[in-house]
Amino acid sequence: MARPPKYVHGFIDRHGKPRFYFRRPGFKKVALPGLPWSPEFMAKYHQATSTKPVTSQIGADKVVARSLRALAIAYYESPAFKALDRDSTQGVYRNIIDKLCRETDKDGQPYGDKSAVTLKSHHIEKMMDERAAKPDSANGLRKVLREMMKVAKKLGWREDDPTQGVKKLKPKKKAGFHRWTDIEIATFEKRHPVGSRARLAMALGLYTGQARQDVVLMGEQHITEEVLDWVRKKTEDKTGLELAIPVHPELRRIINATPSRHLTFLVTELGAPFTAAGFGNWFRDRCNEAGLKHCAFHGLRKAAATRLVDAGCDVVEAAAITGHASLKELQRYIETRDRRRAARRAMDKLISRTEVSNPPARFDHEAKKA
Structure with missing residues (x-):
């Protein structure tokens, strides 16, 4: 259609x-x-x-x-x-x-x-x-x-702007929305199984990297040959950037397991389309049910960007999925990625270098054991 x-x-x-x-x-x-x-x-x-x-x-x-x-x-x-x-x-x-x-x-x-x-x-x-x-x-x-x-x-009501010189207040949270961790994603999945609207909502956020005002409008009619054609609502009137997001097999599995007779994948209990604000409140309740009160839907967008980078994608490749027009903005998202993994990779490299550069020490240790 x-x-x-x-x-x-x-x-x-x-x-x-x-x-x-x-x-x-x-x-x-x-x-x-x-x-x-x-x-x-x-x-x-x-x-x-x-x-x-x-x-x-x-x-x-x-x-x-x-x-x-x-x-x-x-x-x-x-x-x-x-x-x-x-x-x-x-x-x-x-x-x-x-x-x-x-x-x-x-x-x-x-x-x-x-x-x-x-x-x-x-x-x-x-x-x-x-x-x-x-x-x-x-x-x-x-x-x-x-x-x-x-x-x-x-x-012509005024000649000046009284907001000039008024300073912004320092925000309490510098990192913005909390990025979902793999453990938190698993916790949500355990509480909301495949086939539930909550699981489908999370999958749409996690595998498309789009915001709530986008996922509430998505439907099967936007997918052609397993590619989701989309223009982000936030930048629709500014850049009009067209995205072609391949449908992840896991997302397809969840879509197929969540039957819908509507034009949008996600609808309210009354069968009506969600508004962006209404969806945010509804998903907030689903997070609370899973004991994830500090998580929000927008954090899935950060998690999607992080997963793409951890999988080896560069910033340009990740932006082709998330739709960030500014690569600097995307860089802000991925700066909060799981540093524990990065630290382990760095330590593995250091251990490997140490083992190669100091073979006598290892040989002596093995000889002493013999």
Whole structure:
């Protein structure tokens, strides 16, 4: 089956009938008739894509002029925001902004009603200090506000950027997401046997090296002659790098053992496609069931990169699987690989060199034993 158009999700209902929906963040959900690419399907699809986002219209008549909330609406309509990955980054940015707009000061006034024109650096530093317990959250707020201020300058609301000079908070974890070890992978496999959705989810992450927003959209229709054709959602609008990932025999075995009547390999208990965030939460629970509370799905991407390098792949070969556009970024992943193995290889080389360069010592030892 040909791949459905963008933002189309489908599944087989309990009567065996295929159902398709247009589902795009910020837009109204629309049922699509017929099958993908048919005339009636595409007519409704083009109608759905031509409508304006519903999120920017909610409560627009109650927004204070030139407030943070008004700036947020303008930012959502900007080319810079629309260029972000729609299935992940846009959602993350919206959550940060909407949460800020809902928060209130000591007098009970929502931050969303405060002026975006008079916002100062010390105001931003204060908001970041309130998030000091979670540096990533504080730094995320700083990053989003910086993007919003670019829009404010273009609109002529301000001439300066109050985020300039505001320093990032030092993150608590320098290594980012924990990389799964072989022992942890075996532990998860023991808890979730072949045939379970959890095992299939892990196999997709481990043998494709892709992120959660990718694996939730993968289906058998993306595989041709045992090669998975894929474009990473995070970089789809930037590089459009096309990947051709050979299907590992173990992944094929697990796919075949996990029957599905849906367009995507992974679906919820109700048979609907996962969202990236919903899948992350679901997989988090599966990790907890296996006693791996410190593991997350993104750590499988690191593990996949590490396994490729440990198998003898160079960085370019590994990137052909993981889809890293920047080799420097991939190098960051593999720097955390299992150093115990590297140390053993180094010691084996040293032992071998010592045995060759000092034969008399070994001969004397053997002679003394005789």
